[in-house]
Amino acid sequence: MGNRPVTGGSYFSLLHLQGSLAEEFKKDGIEVKWSFFRGAGPAVNEAVANNLLDIWTHGHLPSVVGRASGLKTRLLASASRRGHAYLVVPADSQINGVRDLRGKKVAYQKGTATQLSANRVLEGHGLTEKDIRSISMDTATATAALATKDVDAVFGGTSFLSLRDQGIAKIVYSTKGDSPTYPSNSGVVAREDFINEHPDIVQRIITTAVKSAAWASDEKNRTQAFQLWSKSGTPFSNFKEAQQGEDMKQNASPLLDEYIIARYRSAVADSKKFGLIRSTFDVESWTDRRFLNRALKDLGHERFWVEWDANGKPKG
Structure with a gap:
């Protein structure tokens, strides 16, 4: 990372x-x-x-x-x-789940497995990429953007759990326990x-x-x-x-x-x-x-x- x-x-x-x-x-x-x-x-x-x-x-x-x-x-x-994906938002965000992403700035690195997982998760919750303001960011950039609240949410992997542990962010969704086709x-x-x-x-x-x-x-x-x-x-x-x-x-x-x-x-x-x-x-x-x-x-x-x-x- x-x-x-x-x-x-x-x-x-x-x-x-x-x-x-x-x-x-x-x-x-x-x-x-x-x-x-x-x-x-x-x-x-x-x-x-x-x-x-x-x-x-x-x-x-x-x-x-x-x-x-x-x-x-x-x-x-x-x-x-x-490999599981997590939806991460700022600690004080009003976003509580995937359906709350409509119209929001959501970051993930396009062209990676996370993008495909994100598309599948969005579809499973009645949304598409067109319903959000998707922004392509690598992990380091997305981490900084989430901390400064320049994005509303990030789809990412295991590394984002540390932001929750630091009190900077919270996890509002994980592919763990959800559809077996999402990971x-x-x-x-x-x-x-x-x-x-x-x-x-x-x-x-x-x-x-x-x-x-x-x-x-x-x-x-x-x-x-x-x-x-x-x-x-x-x-x-x-x-x-x-x-x-x-x-x-x-x-x-x-x-x-x-x-x-x-x-x-x-x-x-x-x-x-x-x-x-x-x-x-x-x-x-x-x-x-x-x-x-x-x-x-x-x-x-x-x-x-x-x-x-x-x-x-x-x-x-």
Whole structure:
């Protein structure tokens, strides 16, 4: 957050925080360069278009926008599931829920998974983006704007819980406990050219990632994971709160099961409906499970995570 060169909240971020990916390639003299974009998903897509990134993770909307706009990418694994969004307003605001947003200045970073969640939440409460005065702001800018009351509300993620803890803001809505279609998901995505040119390197990255996912799935590692994630600037307590009531093992699952495919299909359909993309694509043919399946087999993790059906229920 605040353009810090650290991020948290997923097993993939641990590849950086624990240095495991750099260690994997150190013996080969291959440098792992991490890039963190304040412009989030749209900035990542721009970098991909200019061949400045090989493999990355971001939310479902920017992944969908990139593919729909012609970027030759492939979805290799799930990076996180059920990321929740919060509607945050100044502590003394008269806004008590989503329906009170009509005509209000509402900030969120456009082109990111939060925008898609916001559109879905608005629709579920009888509103559209046209009913609000939407303003695109990154997390740091939106945080400052909320504190100075330059905006009436913000749709954002876990980091905004700290504003409530400071008495600056209050949470008037959360996707937690609401429709299961509202939360966001993220994936591990790579350029097709990189995959074709360096399949051995891609395999090592995904295998290292699956090791990280298994580590993050172990309950005894939760505290350490929250501590590492807190280096992003979001407090330990906020990550702990965000995960309360959640199945952290399943949320860290890298599987491209029926649930993840269904969520990406929904993201494609909703993005088209909300005017965020012009053309659609087939999600299943976009995926490439070769590296994930090999990693799961080599590590003995083929049954470590439970596969979910399209409704998020355990199969079998």
